[in-house]
Amino acid sequence: MQLISMQSEPLVKEKSWDKSFEPPLYQTWKEDRLYSFDRDSDKPLFSIDTPPPYVNTPVHIGQTTTYVLMDMFARFHRMTGHNIIFPLGLDRNGLPIEMAAEKKFKVRLNNTEREKFLEMCRTVLEESSATSTDSFLRCGIAFSSWKFGPEVGDAYMTDSPEYRAVTQATFIDMWNNGLIYESERTNNYCPGCRTTLADAEVDYIDIPTKFYDLAFKVKETGEEIIIATTRPELLGSCAMVIYNPADARYKKLAGKHAIVPLFNKEVPIKEHPIADIEKGSGLVMMCSFGDLSDIRFFREMNLAPIYSIGVDGRLNENAGPGAGLPVKKGREAIVAALQEKRLIRAAKDIMHRTPICERSKDPIEFIAMKEFYAKQLDQRDRMMKMADDLNFFAPESRKILIDWINSLSIDWPISRRRYYATEVPLWYCRKCEEPYVPPKGKYYRPWKERPPVKACPKCGHTEFIGEARVFDTWFDSSITALYILGYGRDDEFFIKHQQCTVRPQGKEIVRTWLYYTLLKCYLLTRKQIFRDAWINYHIVDNTGNKMSKSVGNVIDPQKILDQFGAEPFRLWAATEGNLTQQDFRCSNDRIIAAGKSLNKLWNVAKYVSMFQRPAERPKKLSPLDQWILNEIHGIAMESRVGFENYDFHNPSIRLRHFLWDTFASHYVELSKNRAYNSAGNFTKEEQESALWTLHECLNIFLRVMAPITPFITSKLYEEIYGADVHAESFPEPSGEEKFEVPFLTSELEEMNSAIWKAKKDKGLSLKDEVTFASIHEKFKIIKHDLVHAHTIRKLEFGEFKLDLPATPAPKAEH
């Protein structure tokens, strides 16, 4: 027989995978045209509306994990023939930046000149933006571009002039379509800092306060009723007295009126479920505004609010004896007045959970201010329809959006009295006060610029006052999907691609980012902006707790990358759990464990690369080879279906099992003799069949794994097949034949295990021979491989039975 040498030094030289292989690869990818967006491609578009991270702190491990998963979406779809928009975006507007600037320069927004303050924000941004993208780069994220610019596919920042111009353009459109109006609303207000606060700047603490029982009179009967309150200074704002419908004590008061003490004002008494029978006397005076529940109540009851606190944080003329005093002093004055008239029946010391200013620690007041609103309540049905039509991954997350839509009670307040954000693009005529809206397309700063008109279109006056307010950051970030598709900058492109494929985001911002994006994009385009929504849970620390700076359990992705490199981290991210269904923990041990699979792949590839790949597929494939080809084709198909549904978790577990068990332990072991064929036990055709199959399996496996582990697959594919795996196509389900194989994979594995176990039980080495074996007839067709793999002297078919040679006595057990 002619012996053929098809074996040589492995093409893969290094002993194992090493993280030092990564930097040259990601540097290449950064510049590679393969990943850049091709505007004129006629491939179908796959666009990912990446969540732009805030740059005031470096990205954390949770963000890097979700970006790694998004990168898998992008890489997979690129291999299935899509043109990809996978943009790098940075969110740089708003409160977090301002707070960082205030801290760094030890200033307050409200006592710093606007221009100077913005300069401070920019300084903070300069310092922080660079470190944020480095983790992404090191993770192997293949963004469409790393260069910041105005073109579709370019990296963007939400505070760039072109982004802000688009934000303003959306406002101008909405304004012109009558979707914006101005109305009075209640704000958090800090009397100490003399500024409105965002909810994020409000803390809650328990502070001691007095709970006063005040004596009211019932107008119709003259009887005295007791109302308990911690806010007697708001008596003048009392507009109604309520009790719980289930409270028998007060049924008799229905329809009657209460006389407010000191003010001698008459207010209705009504039933309302928000009154708690157990609290105080069970009777509640409803004022504008003691707290946010009052606000909601006034809105619901359609009551005209009476404001007792002004923008200066002092009580006003509506507060009677407290007028002109700061809140605290005013309360004392009113209490004194009540005491004098003997209207306080009791005063109890209680601990009261009070909203305070995060920085000055002053109690928050709620005061009314005029703000802009975007209409949303009349879109509720439309929003419900979209919630229904949108594909949610996982489907359970749809409920979050539906619940939110159902709970909407007010329109969307979009203006803020802040600085580092997109300016509301309006001017007002100094004479007739008519608002002037500029044309779309430019970035406007009305607080420091003249409007782009000479004179007021209404009265002809030439002096204007620029609007000082800015937008809520959600007004900016709710257009990322439009922005990345070129809306307002490349309308030719946008007209062809009006729907973004997928929105990946955290579940905690469904009610904000997802909702506002759907709403705003609908108002502007009358279309549903997303096809899919991929909603993720969180990465928690290794004990299952949420990471937070104050607890000090935050895991820095840079450290993970320094220690392990990106590839084990990526494989871990795919394998560890399904992030659309629950949180998962970040632990070094498990990332290290994932790394072991890389080494396994490395060595399998090294083994396969020792053999020459036959130039053509052999006409006749050995039965064992047909079996493993069925397996790899099946798993490639399953992976494809999984990946298309954003599931990398289940496929990666199946792939790992294929690699370690099915392929390495069973196929490679059984086919090894045939592949080497050093003793000439097999024909040339049989050997070639093995070699071709080994390569076919490895080749497909590398292509399937490429989206998950781009580094190792790239390096192996390049070294063995001389091509860029990421430019290859994902294994196709069609065209792969299905072979008839008489045994199941599990049956084969069990049979092998039974032989291995028998040898082991006898204290034999696995290469020791089996003197006689009887196995099921279904394995007859792979007889030759089995005989050589297990070193079987005599093989028959029938009931399972093994005869092993006499062995040295088993080692004594202790």
Add this chain to the structure above:
RNA sequence: GGGCCUGUAGUCGAAUGGUUAAGACGUCACCCUGACACGGUGAAGACUCGGAGUUCGAUUCUCCGCGGGCCCACCA
């Protein structure tokens, strides 16, 4: 306090209205067998949070309780 989600071996996690509930990490034993000791072959380890119900049968469906997560509200 309200709504939604969730609870499987020490840890992480699959699966199913029905024979002994995957797999991984960790643990233990033996083995350096022509790619891999970051390996191989085995072993031990879970009455699927507690209780009740539906069912011939529940880990899987329903209800209650307990624990965790997210969002909302924060109590006159």
